[in-house]
Amino acid sequence: MVDVYSFTKDVKSLPSIERIEDIVSAIAKETARCALFIREYTAHVFAARVVGQITSEDAQTIQEFTDIFEKYKQSLDWALGVHVAVVVDDARHIAQLSLKVAKDTQATAQRLEQLEMLKNLNPVKLNSNRDGCLPADPQNIFWLYGVTGAGKSTIATSIYQTFDAMSLLGAALFFTCSNQESSPSSYPHVVDASIKDQFQRLLVEPLDRAKDHIHGPIVIILDALDECGDPEPRRRLISLISSRFATLPLLRILITSHPDLDIAAVFRDQSSIVKTPLDITKLLSLEDICLYLDTEMVHVRKIHFSWDLGPTWPGDAKITGLIECAAGLFIWASTATKYLQDAHDPSDALDHLLKKGSDLDALYAVALQSIKFWEDRTFAERAQACLAAVVLGKVPISDTTINALLGLDVKHSSAHVFFKLGCVLQWAPGKSARILHASFGDYLTDHKRCGQQPWFIDPALWGPQLARSCLRVLKMELCFNICRLKDSHISNIAVPDLADCIATYIPAHLSYSSCFWADHILSAEWDEAILADIENLMYNKFPFWLEILSILGNLGIGINVLRCVGEVAKQQNIALAEFLADAIKFMVAFAPAFIHSLPHLLNPVPETNTGTN
Template sequence: MENTRQDIFTQIEHWAKDLSGPNILWINGFPGAGKSAIASSAVAHFRASHRLGSFFFFERSKALSQTPSALWRRVAYDLSQIYPTARNMIVAKLKEDEAVVSTANIIQLFNELVRLPLSSKVEFPAGRMPIVVIDALDECGGLDGSRSIYRRHLLNTIKQWSYLQPSFKLLVTSRIENDISQVFQSISDSVVSIELFTGSSVSLKSASDIGFYLSNSFAEVRNEYSSLSALEWPGVEAIKALTDQAAGLFIWAKTIVDFVKEGDPTEQLEQILLGNLSKGSIDELYCLILKIAFKNPSPKVKKAIQMITGTIIAVKTPVSSNDVLALYPSVILPIMMEYVCRGLKSVLAADSITLQFSHQSFIDFLTCSQKCPPEYRFQASVQNQQLCIACLELMESNLCFNICRLQTSHLCNDDVPDINKLVQKYIPSQLHYACHFWADHLGQTQYEERIIKDIQRFIYTKFLFWLEVLSLTKKMQLCSMALTQVATWVEVSIGLFLYMQ
């Protein structure tokens, strides 16, 4: 929100203008401290001042597409668009070696398309030295976290950035995690660190900013209700109490505001104030929201909540509510889908056509918090097994010969008139997902005889039709990868099964 975090932005501006000082700024803090909001505001500011070189926001749910390679290709492209001299060097490198843009060697890609062009005698306009912004570095690699090879490669390239001239700036936000902290400590001479304190260490300025945010947000709510517009609802004491409970966590304050907007605002807020929440405990807040949204849920509702939230976490690329309904047609009905999504509205991304949680902290709550009710807790092997079976059943029901109703098989796909429209019409998004990712979910599934039989039936009756979909969606490279995963899974799973007998 405008007029908040001014102390932080003053420090960012000082770092950005110091062209002889450290060239990396690491903004770090616990989940919900406001790192991404600061990064978004910084991007807008640098763009307005003509210093934005590039920006990249990692999301854990998009780990397959948001890779270090994608990051540095984006940076190289953006730099070439803004700075002609950099463009000349990057184009020359691509002419010399076209394969570099698709290399699996991320260090090579970074060095040849980013580091070398910036290290050479490239002329940049005075006052327009580029600043690159990377948000949520800790979300690179998805749920694998520090175990992810993607994340290790990314951290290595950030170390390489520290060897560039001080005038080439890199702003990074992340949580404070061991592998990330160790890398920044190893290049400490090139790094300025800003920690966003929360809990008992929260600064008076951060607390004031949260109070300002709450006051303005509740004023917007108040203006929507004529019965509240003449009052000073919720009052200074309530704002003060909520600010104190937030303990520096902007996501805590935002979640409260979103929750209050989802019903009678006075009643919603009263339930929060009477909840006796610990200071800064986002997990306790999520527990209370689930308890209020789903009062005395039946076993069927609990199962639906766990399946829907688990699917949002486990899918390899974001899916829509219609995709979830198509994957579980006999388990989750439309009315149940609508009911669950309505109850989760305060933690779902508001402006997304796909189902995504608005903040990583809610995923953490479901996956590893001891405060999460057991009936809602994410179970990776169970969820991946459900998705694997759902994908196999969906392909069994929908794959067929000549799925796009092509008039002839004598043309290459790209030569077929309106091929993209045909693919979109006849291969719905849920079938698209099932064909691309069923084997990925299989690889994270425990042995079950039913799955062996489903795979056997799929290979015997639908294999060629699956290949057709991979060809039409330009993903034929997934075939060998999927079959390798199947072979490995069968070998390991049957071996373990026989060992246990």
Template sequence: MSRSGALGGILAIKDVLEKVSANADDINALTDYMEKLNSMVDMSMSDDYKSCPQALQTRIEDLRRDVDAISKDIINLRSQNRITHIFTTKATSGKIQEHLRALMWAIHKFIVGGTLEIEMAVDELHAAIQDGFGHMDIRFDGLGQQVQNLEKRIELGDDYVPIPRYARSARFDSNSNRIVCEETTRLETLATVYHWIKPGDSRLADLPTDLVQQPTERRVLWLDGPAGTGKSTIAQTTAEWCEAVGYLGASFFCARDSNECSNVQLVFPTIAYQLGLYSVDFRDRVADVLRADPDIQNTSASRQLQKLIAEPLRAVNSSGAFPACAVIIDALDECKDDQAMSVILKALAHYVGDLDPLKIFITSRPLQHITGGFGMTELKDNTQHLAMNNISPGIVTRDITQYLQKQLAAVAHCYDIRSSWPSDDEMAALVHQANRLFIFAATAVKFVQDLRYSDPEAQLKALLRSRLPTSTTSPYRFLDALYTEVLHTAFPEIDRALKARLKMVLGSIVLVRDRLSPLSLEVLLGLERDTVRKTLRQLHSLVIVPEDDNDTIRLIHPSFQDFLTDGLRCKDLNFGIHPKIQHSILAQHCLRTLQDLQRDICEIGDLSKLNDESACKHWAFHLGNAEISEDIHELLKVFVAEHLLHWLEALSLLGDIGVAIEGLPVVRRTLRGLPLPASNILSLLYDCERIARQFYPCLSVSCLQVYFGIIPFCPTNIGLRKQYEHEVVSMHSLCMRVN
């Protein structure tokens, strides 16, 4: 059966539907699907049908059978019309709609499934992945500690001082991989920032003149610049400078690859917590707020800033004086904020006048929702702006040259290179290619000194020979060439299986919602032990792989993620990551993992029974950004029918019921845009979201409320109650189990 058979059948059905259907939108939607189908088939299939991968041939046969079945139904309906002329009736119109959606779903399944198999070589990896799932560990990282903390809080009783929830890893000193500026670089920029933060500090005498005269009375300093210009390094250096003299009140270093460090709901509670460590009086005022309203930290960012920071500051200042200090928020653009204007900056605009004596230093890329926030009148009048692009090119070039000279001198000493290396011409070429991006210089040094090649001179020559991408006007053209050269050096020859494994591993690291360890990533993807390390072995100049299997993997810089996911920058299809395809892979693995959930999975305290935390927290995020394949749809159908309550129980144990409230609307929006077969998936997801919202307080306190305190009190006519009535546990039976 050639591909022309299936395509011809679809065209015949479309011709019939155009004659009998009054809904032009439906026909247009079908036409769009057919165009996508033709495009996908033309790009991926050879003229010789038998030479196509077996998995793709199987999908073509499945599509042909679906088309044949729909075609027979349409023909019967048309014959009926000739006899009875009832095509305009409501019942027949509904049948036409049903056939049309069935056809679009058949095409959608083929396109998504086929694309996944082509992109990820699923047919070759399938057996290995299935084997991996058979050996999957079931665990929840760090949940034991969370439960112990909860038990400790209960034991402390009335004397316990409530504190805001906070992001532990957002502190400036929580990550050993963060670096500071080289001793003789960035001096003018640092002097400008330091003078604004603490104008009377005696250490300023050793620094050069400021780049610009800063009005030090302004409450906020905003440092903006493109990716890779060294903003985070400047923020880290500033944090350490303040901390050295006890002047750092709080810090929040955002990171897109960390769920807690990219959560806008945690920014102000974390700052409030750290300011409480800086001032006992402030801590006590915040504790009073939390006693009166424990849920205040789950409200909007503006409300959090008002109640957890602005009002406690005012109270402390009225009875004494809050000590002056700096608050540093780095890489604000890496917070996951889909609003047209940054919610953090909108909140600051409302309350910036109430934050005396804090000095707030913010760094970010100049993205629209950030620049728009700083453009609000209230914030604009209280903000000093320092743009990296306005710093003299001569100063930046000097700093990058000094950095490279120092780093490469250390490399030459390590490898005992006795000649004058690098030459002046090589150094000049390298500085030129850096194009004012410090991340280029840092990555180039890692590439040149890589121990896996042990030939810095050859590595440098290869780097300088690397070809520029087509777009020579891009500010990242040299950085893109560097990333491409590193990938080609690591994988000079790449077969289909290696390409699939690399895309699966690297794509997951790039797009996963939270950082994972090598072991956790293997568990989630169902891969054999040490697959992640073997795959990333040659990429240590771009990916930080920890020695300990339980420590998390990190990219050297967010710009590498931008490069991999942008087809205009990463031209080599062996390495480019297709976000929707990768999210499909992750969503599918998450849903497979969640099939192991069951009621009272901890058996009142046995934490080893729990499944992977990442799957529970992030399946909705990945599905909301995925192409929905037939496999994902079937897994979702089972999950919704059998495990929704088990999932709520697990989220309660994790202390993160908010995941359901945030994630389920995203899933429903995604599914509503597809021609899915008729089912109760959407209605059950909606019911689950309503329950999570309405019963949020009790679910946050007790995981087993899901079974004995919620379902029995739901209206009898809602689908979720009917679906899960068999899961209801009486209070008597629960007490017997506990005893």
């Protein structure tokens, strides 16, 4: 294998060579098969084979791999010596990764050879009373989860094709909610037995009898598990997967799904399950979209050969435009390329596509409709409020911050909503909730696009409500000497461990409310309640609000807020407007001192005083 992969050190300097693409692809498959054989050889029956001799069956397998790699090396040498043409970029990635596998394989083989030699030295037998290593939990389940359209099923299909070609595929189930056969409740009819009985009789017992004749793992693919039937039978299947499949070391199970609450709750604490999100916001995902589009454009050019598009059509600028429109969603990119393939004039069609942009309204509607709780008025109202906080929030905020802003208790936490909205939001417990693409926020807040849906977010309604939430937090939590500072005569930058004090005494919801309460109302109509809350903040809590902005280093925000709110107040409350104008003059005049020692300016106190203002 090392000999075969020796060409990779020069691969960057090689031009694209079309002839070797199939050869390198075949080498990669044989490398995977060989790596699986070695892993099973060294792990599954390693102890027995160190003591004994290599079986004739193993020796034959090793010889077969040796012959195959020699054959491919000869083919590769011949192809490299013929001529240069196209496409080796994909193979380069495979080859570079496989070179590491080859080196690891060589090292493993050397260790096995050394163990075989040591066996002849008659070593002292191991003391059976000595403690061994702690047992490691097997990890034979891989859960890939992500939002609708991220490419989970595409990945599952590719893995299906790869392992099927290697004769290592045990089964592949691609669930769809519209297919009755996707329900676990239909399984027992096959053998008229419960799922647990089927598991024991159709998997555990046959695999136990065949384990000595199986080289390499058997791959099972369960795609779109969240679409597997009704909640109750699906719950039984998920429970069975999490509790029993780890006992089948010969199986490798790939599961894809949305991060639905019932699946996440069961899989979360299972050490046998490798949990990986398919994050479409990462650079690697965008690079994958780019690679996908580049590949698909080759097919578009071939289909529309009569248009003489040229070898680089449609050009880097328009490919970049497509990537921006796709925003990491493979479903968008796939639909776009199919549209171009079927178009009469691909260039005109591409221009139209780029002008139209990312039209995902139908996809968003389908994803939101898949949540079965919108008819529940209590859930719908809470979900709407939580979505408003995410979509209209000025910075990404966590579920705990949203709970505090909206006054939600543990029983009615926003986390319950976000778990159900996992198909359209990027979120993890305690982390910021984010929309995946700007078009989702545009969709939710556009009356023409979803005004009749229960998830519609009206900024004119929810903006003031969020402002009232912020003002309520400030009314309740702003106080004298918020950070419990011991000396009011030193500047903020001289306060020891100021960052720790902020983390301890200024929670995220208080920080957010202090900085952004005005942003939620400046473009909305003020009612009497909003005006009363602003008056209360300015007349009763103004020094404490300035103090917290000073500690956070955001006094500039305060000055801008006073100016903007003052302009609106001129139309409704002259006294408040005059107060705000005087406050601005005060802040501007003493801005440098504010930055260094706001408490001392507002309330000069003796050195012995332990308070600040």
